Amino acid sequence: MNSTTTPVRVGLVGLSARGGWAPHSHVPALARLDGYELRALAASGEASARAAGEKYGVPLAFGSAADLVRSDEVDLVVVSVRVPLHREVILGALGAGKAVLSEWPLGNGLAEAEELAAAAEQAGVRTFAGLQARSAPAVRFVRDLVADGYVGEVLSTSLVASGRRWGPVFEPAGEYLLDRRNGGTMLTIPFGHTVDAVSMVLGEFTEVSATLATRRPVVREEGTGRRAAMTVDDQIAVSGRLESGAVASAHFRGGLSRGTNFHWEINGTDGDLVITGDSGHLQQAALTVRGARGADPAVRELPVPGRYFDVPALDDLRGLPAYNVGAQYARMLAGPAEGDAPVPDFTHALRRQRLLDAIERAAATGTRVALRQTP
Template sequence: EDLAADEGVDLIVVAVRADRHRACLLPALAAGKPVLCEWPLGTGLAEAEELAAAARGTRTAVGLQARSAAPIRYLRDLIADGYVGRVLSTTMTGAGGLWGPTYGSYAAYTLDPAYGATLLSVPFGHAVDALCAVLGELRPVRALTANRLPRVRHARTGEIAEKRTDDQVVAVGLVDDDAVATVHYRGGPARGDGLRWEITGTSGELLVTCPGHLQHGPVRIRGGRDDDRELTDLPVPARYDRSSGLAAPAGPVAEAYALLAAGDGAVPDFEHAVRRHRMLTDIAESGRAG
C-alpha cells in the first residue's frame, strides 16, 4: 500500500508467485498506478477476470513477453508479407523443463494446480500466445491433457511426491484463414531443442527453434521458398532490436519494457490476459472431457 501511494513510483511490477499476484495487484490498481504483472495474471480465469475488472481505467501490461521479442515481431512480418504464401498449417512442439519425472524444492508448488503454475498455463501459455501474435488467434477445436507422471522424485533427496498437474497438453485448432494448428507440450527437460515450430504455406516454409522456452530465447528462424531445397537462416534485422542488444533471457523482457514505454499498444494488457486465460480454460475443459 505504501509503495502504491508513493508519488515517486512510475510503474509497479508484480513478479511473485502466481497465487500471490492478486494480493499485490489490488492495492496497486486501487491507487491507479500503471502495473506490469508477470504471466499468468492469476491462478485461473475467474481471478484474471476479477483483476481485469479492477484494472479498468488503469494502464496495465502482462508479461507475455515472447510476442514483444524481436524474432517474433520479425516472424509476424514475414508471414504478413507473404513469405510462405497462404498459411496451410503450423505445428509447435515444446518441452516444459519442469513437470517431468523429477522436481526440486524451488518448484514443488508446480506439482499442485491450485498455485496456477502448470505446464498449460506457463510454457504452453507463453508459446501459444506467440503463435497467436504471428498467425492470429488459435481457435481450439479439440484438446488432450494427461498426467502421465502422478508420482515424481525429488532430484536431491529422492523423496516421492504426488504430482497433480498435467505433463502432456495437446491442442488442435485453426488459425488465420482456417490453417490447421497443432500444439503439443510435454513435461520434463529437452534433449536438443526445447521448442520446434513449423509454419507451412502455399509457397514456402518457416522453421523456428529455441533451446529452451520461446519467451526466453535465443530464437533461430530458418526459411525456404518456392524451389529452395534447403532451409536457410533468416537473421533478425537490426531495426527490430529495442533491447540495446541484450542477450537472452533478458532481451525479450527488455523489448517488452521498451514497447511499454513507447506506449504504442504492442504490449498485451489485462484484457488480453483474460482472453488467453479463457483459451487455456477451454483447452483444459476439452482435455478433461476427452
C-alpha cells in the same frame, strides 16, 4: 506510459536477495533503460526487504506489498510473485491508482483473470501483462515474414516443445509448481507464453480440441531424491483452427527431451518457416529461424535483421531472458513501432486465459470448444 521529463518510478513486488526470476530479468533490464528508475521493492518481510534493497541498491524496501503500493514514490507496480499471490497485490495496486505490470499468468484461473481485468477497467489505469515472447526479435521477424507473404497462404502450423520443468526431477524452490491448484502449470506458463506468440504471428484460435495428462504423478526432489506428488499435466496436446482457417497443433512435454526441445513449423502455399530453440519457454529461448520458398529444396537460416534489435541499451543482454523483458519495458514507454502489436494489457491477458480455459474444457469433455473472438 511517458517519461519525457522524469523516469517512471518502479516498485517491484517479489524481489528477493535469494535469487529468482526478478533479479535475472527485471533488475538488469530496468538498470539499462533511461526511462525507468527501480525505486522500491517489497519482499516477504522487513528483514528480507532490507537484504534485497542492500543487494540490488534499491532505495525503498517495504516489508509488504500493501506498503509499497501506497507509496507516493511509486508510479508503476511490477508484480513478480507466485501466481496465487497475484490477485491481492494487483487489487491493492489498482485500488491505489497505480499502473501495473503483472507477470503471466494474470490470475490463478479464469475467474481471477476476469475479476482483475474488470477491476483494471474500473480503475482506469494502464495495465500490462508480462507476455514478453511477442517482444522477442525472432518472433517479431517471423510475424513480418508471414505478413509479407514469405510462405504464401498459411495452411497449417505445428509445434512440439519441452516444458523444461515438470519432468522427473524438481528443484526445491519449484515445488509449488507441482500442484495445479497454485496456477503455475506447464499449460499456464510455457504453453501460455508460447501460444500467445503463435497467435500474434498467425492469428487467434477459433476452436480447440485437446488431450491433457499427468504421466508422472510422482516425481523426485533434486539432490535429496524425496518423492512428491505432481498433479499438473505434463503432457499437453492441442489441435484447432485459426481465424485464417489454418490448422494448428501443439504438443508440450514435461522436462527436457534428448531429441527436440522446441520446433515450430509454419507451412504455406509458397514456402515454409522453421523456428527452433532450446526449450518451450519461447519468452526465454534462444531461437533460430530457417525458411525456404518457391523452388528452394531445403530450409536455410534466415538471420534476424539488426532492425529488430531496436533497443541499443539492451545489446549486452542479447541471448539472456532479460532482453525480452527489457524490450517489453521499452515498448511500454515509447509505444509499439509501426506494424508492431500493442503491448498486452489485462484485457489481452484475459483473452489468453480464456483460450487456456477452453483447452482445459475441451480435454475434460472430449469435445471441440469454440472461442469467442471478443475479449
